[in-house]
Amino acid sequence: MNRHDRRAWILVAAALVAICGATLVIHNRAAVSAPAADRLVPLSAEVHTAYHEFWAAWLAASARSDPDLPALSARAANPYLEVLRANLDASRQQNRVVKGTVGHGIRGMYDFGSWYRVVDCVDVTQWTIYDRATERRIKQALERPNQLGATTFERVDGTWKATHGQILGECP
Amino acid sequence: MTGSLAACDGSRNSVAAEPSIGVVPTVTSFVTQALPLDRYQASVEENRTIRMAHDILIRDCMRRIGFSDYTEPSAENEHLAEKPTKFGFLDEGRAANAGFHDPQAVDRQSPAHQDASGASDSATSNPVEIAALAGAAPPGTDATAPAATPPGGCTAAATRLFREGLRSDDRPLAADLQAAAEERTLADSRVITATRSWAACMRRAGYTYRTPADPLTEQWAARPTPTEIAIAKADVVCTRETNLPGIAVAVMAAIQREQVATHRAALETGRSVIDEYVRKARTIIDGGSG
Numbered sequence: 001m002n003r004h005d006r007r008a009w010i011l012v013a014a015a016l017v018a019i020c021g022a023t024l025v026i027h028n029r030a031a032v033s034a035p036a037a038d039r040l041v042p043l044s045a046e047v048h049t050a051y052h053e054f055w056a057a058w059l060a061a062s063a064r065s066d067p068d069l070p071a072l073s074a075r076a077a078n079p080y081l082e083v084l085r086a087n088l089d090a091s092r093q094q095n096r097v098v099k100g101t102v103g104h105g106i107r108g109m110y111d112f113g114s115w116y117r118v119v120d121c122v123d124v125t126q127w128t129i130y131d132r133a134t135e136r137r138i139k140q141a142l143e144r145p146n147q148l149g150a151t152t153f154e155r156v157d158g159t160w161k162a163t164h165g166q167i168l169g170e171c172p
Numbered sequence: 173m174t175g176s177l178a179a180c181d182g183s184r185n186s187v188a189a190e191p192s193i194g195v196v197p198t199v200t201s202f203v204t205q206a207l208p209l210d211r212y213q214a215s216v217e218e219n220r221t222i223r224m225a226h227d228i229l230i231r232d233c234m235r236r237i238g239f240s241d242y243t244e245p246s247a248e249n250e251h252l253a254e255k256p257t258k259f260g261f262l263d264e265g266r267a268a269n270a271g272f273h274d275p276q277a278v279d280r281q282s283p284a285h286q287d288a289s290g291a292s293d294s295a296t297s298n299p300v301e302i303a304a305l306a307g308a309a310p311p312g313t314d315a316t317a318p319a320a321t322p323p324g325g326c327t328a329a330a331t332r333l334f335r336e337g338l339r340s341d342d343r344p345l346a347a348d349l350q351a352a353a354e355e356r357t358l359a360d361s362r363v364i365t366a367t368r369s370w371a372a373c374m375r376r377a378g379y380t381y382r383t384p385a386d387p388l389t390e391q392w393a394a395r396p397t398p399t400e401i402a403i404a405k406a407d408v409v410c411t412r413e414t415n416l417p418g419i420a421v422a423v424m425a426a427i428q429r430e431q432v433a434t435h436r437a438a439l440e441t442g443r444s445v446i447d448e449y450v451r452k453a454r455t456i457i458d459g460g461s462g
Contacts, residue, residue, distance in 0.1 A: 079379075079390075079399040086393030115380055150389075154380055163380060165391040 040108030040119060047109055047116050050075070050153050050160035055102065058084065063099045065092035065132065077154070077161040084165075096138065100127040105171065107148075115154045115163075121171035122149050146171040190360050191426035199417035201262060203252045207421070208428040209353070212346035212439040216252060218450050222334075225453035229330035230305070237304060237320040256404065258358065258385040259420040260370060260411030267404035271396035272387050278395060338452060339445045345438050353427040360423045366416040373410035379403050384411070 043051065057071040066072075067085035076084055091097065103123030110117040125145045129138040148171045152164035199205060214222065227244035234242035254263035256272050270278050299315030307325030309315040322329035357363055367383050374381045381387060384407065392400050411417060432439060 079397070079403060082397045082399045083391055083393045086395070086397055090394060112382070152380060164386070166386065166389040167391060168389055 225456035233326035271400035
């Protein structure tokens with residue numbers, strides 16, 4: 001076993017013993033508490049449409065590992081588009097595609113006036129990885145089959161597009 | 173930039189009233205900030221001492237069960253680099269090189285960290301040794317630990333041995349108070365105002381974020397993209413421009429001063445538990461029995 005692995009295992013154990021450090025510790029928990037004046041509201045018709053069209057484009061691009069799928073750039077913009085394309089490119093290099101469907105448990109959206117953030121409990125258990133060449137399903141461990149995600153929508157070139165994706169944690 | 177901010181008179185008597193914070197410092201580093209609860213938590217050096225002792229106990233266990241060449245890892249200092257936080261990002265160099273990623277994680281993905289076969293060095297790990305350390309085969313292997321491996325592996329055995337005769341530190345009060353202070357800081361009106369200024373600054377730079385916490389939960393690519401780096405650099409600029417860290421630190425320090433005054437006796441007890449841990453760790457390091 002090399003030094004990195006050993007260190008990783010031992011750090012896990014050491015965490016049981018060690019006590020938090022003395023400098024300013026800023027917890028990086030997913031928190032949307034500050035400023036905390038907002039509340040979730042039902043999706044407007046245009047945001048509802050934009051959200052589902054974005055997911056349709058993302059599923060189609062993932063099924064082909066195609067970073068250049070026009071539908072994707074029609075429904076997403078930077079910085080998110082750049083991230084999605086990088087992920088698709090990585091999948092393509094690994095000869096993998098992701099097929100199937102996702103379940104949505106939309107919790108609502110935050111309305112910031114000129115932009116919106118949709119909060120959705122996404123079920124990815126039916127969205128699975130396949131070998132691109134053989135189309136064989138690749139075994140995968142799903143640590144969190146349900147993820148609470150937040151997707152930001154902004155109007156870009158006259159169209160509502162997904163511009164940020166966040167993972168907020170497990171679905172409550 | 174310095175300034176003075178005072179609590180609202182109307183909320184002075186409330187339990188959760190916003191505290192007076194006096195002069196707001198200009199904070200240029202999060203890691204060098206001293207706060208009132210620090211004294212009641214283990215320092216970086218104390219944590220390192222405890223970790224070293226624990227590593228020695230693991231080493232002794234591994235050698236007893238047959239891994240005669242097992243050596244404990246060198247005790248590296250805790251990584252105290254500036255990180256992006258809920259109160260902004262202060263490291264321009266890190267932002268320019270790694271965006272919001274952990275620079276060490278980015279380095280590990282670089283070609284220099286891969287062997288000739290293209291696999292990263294983590295692929296060379298010995299599953300039997302991992303099983304002996306952890307008490308269970310690593311995922312995806314059927315490795316079996318030696319029969320003499322203690323329950324939970326040598327790591328768990330070392331923890332049990334270290335804790336023998338010591339008081340529990342499972343729920344250190346100082347850590348709970350620190351978390352509560354952070355929550356109150358995030359909800360403080362002065363911090364909220366500064367956070368809004370930060371968001372407005374980011375907006376002017378072309379990026380839509382509500383708080384510095386947003387990029388921390390954002391889905392980034394495996395390696396930092398040019399846009400991520402540009403956003404991280406803008407975060408540093410806006411963090412400095414608004415002095416959000418200074419306001420947050422001033423508020424958090426004021427809250428922690430209140431907490432220390434209220435819980436001083438219990439905090440001192442917690443401090444004495446840490447001292448016990450450190451004393452035992454030094455005994456182990458000096459060659460005494462665990």
